Amino acid sequence: xxxxxxxxxxxVLAEGTAEKIISTQVKEVILNxxxxxxENLRTARRYISxxxxxxxxxxxxxxxxxxxxxxxxxxxxxxPLWEGHDIGVLSEAGCPGIADPGSLGVAYAxxxxxQVVPLSGPSSxxxxxxxxxxxxxxxxxxxxxxxxxxxxxxAIRELEKESLRKNRSQIFMETPFRNNQLLQDxxxxxxxxxxxxIAKNLTAKDETILTKTAQSWKKTEIDLHKIPTxxxxxxxxI
Amino acid sequence: xxxxxxxxxxxVLAEGTAEKIISTQVKEVILNxxxxxxENLRTARRYISxxxxxxxxxxxxxxxxxxxxxxxxxxxxxxPLWEGHDIGVLSEAGCPGIADPGSLGVAYAxxxxxQVVPLSGPSSxxxxxxxxxxxxxxxxxxxxxxxxxxxxxxAIRELEKESLRKNRSQIFMETPFRNNQLLQDxxxxxxxxxxxxIAKNLTAKDETILTKTAQSWKKTEIDLHKIPTxxxxxxxxI
Numbered sequence: 001x002x003x004x005x006x007x008x009x010x011x012v013l014a015e016g017t018a019e020k021i022i023s024t025q026v027k028e029v030i031l032n033x034x035x036x037x038x039e040n041l042r043t044a045r046r047y048i049s050x051x052x053x054x055x056x057x058x059x060x061x062x063x064x065x066x067x068x069x070x071x072x073x074x075x076x077x078x079x080p081l082w083e084g085h086d087i088g089v090l091s092e093a094g095c096p097g098i099a100d101p102g103s104l105g106v107a108y109a110x111x112x113x114x115q116v117v118p119l120s121g122p123s124s125x126x127x128x129x130x131x132x133x134x135x136x137x138x139x140x141x142x143x144x145x146x147x148x149x150x151x152x153x154x155a156i157r158e159l160e161k162e163s164l165r166k167n168r169s170q171i172f173m174e175t176p177f178r179n180n181q182l183l184q185d186x187x188x189x190x191x192x193x194x195x196x197x198i199a200k201n202l203t204a205k206d207e208t209i210l211t212k213t214a215q216s217w218k219k220t221e222i223d224l225h226k227i228p229t230x231x232x233x234x235x236x237x238i
Numbered sequence: 239x240x241x242x243x244x245x246x247x248x249x250v251l252a253e254g255t256a257e258k259i260i261s262t263q264v265k266e267v268i269l270n271x272x273x274x275x276x277e278n279l280r281t282a283r284r285y286i287s288x289x290x291x292x293x294x295x296x297x298x299x300x301x302x303x304x305x306x307x308x309x310x311x312x313x314x315x316x317x318p319l320w321e322g323h324d325i326g327v328l329s330e331a332g333c334p335g336i337a338d339p340g341s342l343g344v345a346y347a348x349x350x351x352x353q354v355v356p357l358s359g360p361s362s363x364x365x366x367x368x369x370x371x372x373x374x375x376x377x378x379x380x381x382x383x384x385x386x387x388x389x390x391x392x393a394i395r396e397l398e399k400e401s402l403r404k405n406r407s408q409i410f411m412e413t414p415f416r417n418n419q420l421l422q423d424x425x426x427x428x429x430x431x432x433x434x435x436i437a438k439n440l441t442a443k444d445e446t447i448l449t450k451t452a453q454s455w456k457k458t459e460i461d462l463h464k465i466p467t468x469x470x471x472x473x474x475x476i
Binding site: 008010019020021022023024025028095096097098099100102103104106107108109110116117118120121122123126127128129130131132133134135136137138139140141142143168197202203207209210211212 | 246263337361373435
């Protein structure tokens with residue numbers, strides 16, 4: 001029997017944006033898929049409902065693939081593929097496989113010769129990089145910086161040094177309730193001329209993307225508390 | 239007068255995919271924009287025509303923003319913004335600002351307090367990362383590797399070492415007519431257990447995304463000549 005396909009399905013970053021931002025392709029794939037591996041059940045159900053495709057959510061089969069999932073569980077979670085059914089992977093926000101646990105399922109699929117099809121959609125990290133004005137020929141994403149004050153200061157300085165040496169844009173994030181603290185740390189530890197881009201609430205009505213020198217950020221009031229934010233630094237012009 | 243907005247507008251990666259992959263938001267922005275900064279005039283005109291928005295291409299104002307553009311030209315190119323007109327930036331393929339010259343315009347906009355709005359769309363590099371199954375919490379994009387045989391071998395080994403040390407996915411590309419040569423070099427210089435993902439013709443009908451060990455690639459026939467391809471390696475499990 002022909003095996004099913006593993007679709008990587010993007011979701012929205014901000015509520016109420018599905019109609020404008022989610023493509024026809026994504027809607028068609030969701031319409032033709034019954035089995036879903038999702039990071040968060042509630043978010044996934046709400047997202048599919050919001051697309052107004054006439055799907056009855058109760059007819060769908062949702063299994064959780066989150067940070068507690070293990071490699072050992074993949075065979076069971078992927079079972080519908082062997083019966084010829086497609087599976088859709090849905091992250092809590094943005095694109096599966098980027099800074100989320102979806103890659104565990106994808107890695108498994110490749111070892112079994114399952115076809116993996118990624119669908120285009122919004123990614124906060126990627127939109128932030130586009131809009132930063134920084135070098136898009138060389139960049140690195142680092143996930144979360146260390147929480148410990150001293151380790152974090154060292155990490156910030158290391159990222160800055162590497163940016164300068166390799167002409168590289170550095171991208172990172174923080175748990176939203178610690179965003180303001182991270183901004184303070186960046187202001188304190190970055191060279192005054194290093195460029196810092198802050199991209200908050202991407203795709204939402206109050207989306208804000210600003211690139212300024214660390215020095216200039218010291219004179220700027222901005223509240224990032226509990227707001228999804230991507231941070232980028234670029235030091236090559238110091 | 240209110241200044242215009244600089245929109246970063248994604249295009250398709252493969253012909254004939256606009257209808258399914260390009261979002262309503264992108265179409266609406268194009269419909270409301272008269273001034274465009276484009277990497278390639280012909281591609282840009284053809285793309286906008288393909289969206290069938292009822293726009294008369296002759297009414298639009300296209301200026302080139304490509305690899306030969308300089309910082310000094312930005313003030314002139316951005317002039318419509320000061321007159322209150324929005325400007326759309328269009329890359330030759332995928333998303334402006336990522337491995338293309340669009341970032342020059344974006345950087346200028348930030349220094350002048352111009353609002354920059356990135357729109358979601360297909361990016362080959364990003365789709366490849368999603369579908370590789372590699373670590374999406376830490377990754378780096380390196381653009382093109384060196385052409386010189388010896389320098390390239392060193393670069394491949396360095397990327398592999400860094401992937402192992404930092405648990406990082408490494409992404410890079412090649413000029414399409416040299417893809418087969420790069421694949422040979424990767425087979426030759428990577429550790430047999432290092433994972434190599436090859437993503438060719440993304441979003442096209444014959445899209446192929448395969449992740450295998452370097453050893454296993456030695457036994458695989460694949461032709462990448464003149465086909466847009468993204469290469470990724472991940473060595474953390476050696």
